[in-house]
Amino acid sequence: MPKYQIIAPALPNIPWQEKPENAKNSPLWRYSENPIIDRNPIPGVARIFNSAVMPYGDAFIGVFRGEQTNGIPHIYLGHSKDAIHWDIEPEKIPFVDENGESFMPYYAYDPRLVKVEDTYYIMWCQDFYGAAIGMAKTKDFKTFTRVENPFLPFNRNAVLFPRKINGNFVMMSRPSDSGHTPFGDIFISESPDMKYWGCHRHVMSRGNEWWESLKIGGGAAPIETSEGWLSFYHGVAGTCNGYVYSIGGAILDIDNPSKVKYRCENWLLTPEQWYEERGFVPNVCFPCATLHDPKSGKIAVYYGAADSYVGLAFGHVDEIIDYIKNNSKVNDNDTEIGRR
Ligand code: BMA
Numbered sequence: 001m002p003k004y005q006i007i008a009p010a011l012p013n014i015p016w017q018e019k020p021e022n023a024k025n026s027p028l029w030r031y032s033e034n035p036i037i038d039r040n041p042i043p044g045v046a047r048i049f050n051s052a053v054m055p056y057g058d059a060f061i062g063v064f065r066g067e068q069t070n071g072i073p074h075i076y077l078g079h080s081k082d083a084i085h086w087d088i089e090p091e092k093i094p095f096v097d098e099n100g101e102s103f104m105p106y107y108a109y110d111p112r113l114v115k116v117e118d119t120y121y122i123m124w125c126q127d128f129y130g131a132a133i134g135m136a137k138t139k140d141f142k143t144f145t146r147v148e149n150p151f152l153p154f155n156r157n158a159v160l161f162p163r164k165i166n167g168n169f170v171m172m173s174r175p176s177d178s179g180h181t182p183f184g185d186i187f188i189s190e191s192p193d194m195k196y197w198g199c200h201r202h203v204m205s206r207g208n209e210w211w212e213s214l215k216i217g218g219g220a221a222p223i224e225t226s227e228g229w230l231s232f233y234h235g236v237a238g239t240c241n242g243y244v245y246s247i248g249g250a251i252l253d254i255d256n257p258s259k260v261k262y263r264c265e266n267w268l269l270t271p272e273q274w275y276e277e278r279g280f281v282p283n284v285c286f287p288c289a290t291l292h293d294p295k296s297g298k299i300a301v302y303y304g305a306a307d308s309y310v311g312l313a314f315g316h317v318d319e320i321i322d323y324i325k326n327n328s329k330v331n332d333n334d335t336e337i338g339r340r
Pocket of ligand 1: 050109110180245281284286304307
């Protein structure tokens with residue numbers, strides 16, 4: 001049994017590859033067959049990246065950012081038996097309003113997929129008179145009903161927690177601008193009903209370390225563990241040659257997730273492989289989802305690579321949490337409740 005407990009349903013069929021002997025400098029290692037989704041995966045879509053997956057029945061389901069050949073991103077549904085080989089549906093997810101009428105965003109990107117109680121929620125970035133968060137719910141992956149846009153523009157990287165906390169839905173987001181946003185901290189907001197959002201709190205700031213000194217943003221849905229909410233997020237460095245996106249790790253207080261308990265001063269994954277360093281936007285590792293198994297402690301991280309591919313990395317909950325704790329650096333800004 002792992003030393004640290006993951007609180008989630010069992011996932012014995014989690015994709016996995018053992019740690020290579022030469023792995024160093026991080027508790028995560030890459031799948032040797034990366035990228036798992038290559039260019040031109042379906043007609044009309046040139047690249048799939050920044051996508052989220054979940055267990056579904058005895059297989060897996062996912063929401064995928066597909067960059068169409070006209071350059072406009074939309075969200076596509078995918079199915080997989082092993083969470084590695086994906087069949088992507090050729091049509092965009094057909095979002096509808098509460099009356100069942102078609103209600104498509106102009107564009108949609110960076111989807112996350114989170115199940116709370118018996119409902120799956122998809123959240124993404126879209127136009128709402130500027131870049132903002134769009135959201136929909138489904139129970140069967142056939143009907144996808146839009147819910148009210150949770151936040152005012154400009155905002156990106158919304159990530160719902162996988163259960164209510166103190167009776168409310170809780171969602172991370174990153175207030176931004178409508179362009180390439182040279183700033184940004186992670187906040188959380190609460191809602192009793194998925195319609196009205198408030199009790200906004202600051203979680204953590206950019207800037208602790210150079211690799212995340214420009215901006216940070218939520219990544220995968222936080223994993224509930226015996227140490228707190230294990231969160232894989234992205235941190236961005238602004239270099240003379242452009243932005244560099246790395247994956248960071250933090251552990252948030254289980255009842256008050258605006259309080260950061262541990263925050264790793266080192267990145268957990270940074271662009272090193274050809275599919276991360278070379279592509280439509282070079283030097284991007286952008287986490288959007290994990291699969292995790294409480295019994296074995298195995299964690300699989302799904303991340304977009306260079307705005308061109310989907311990559312997969314693995315780690316063990318004990319090693320990841322120990323690494324974050326052993327290399328943790330938090331300041332008052334991280335540990336306070338985030339209300340001013
Ligand atoms: C961010 C988002 C992501 C993208 C990243 C790097 O602002 O648009 O979708 O992966 O930039 O280009």
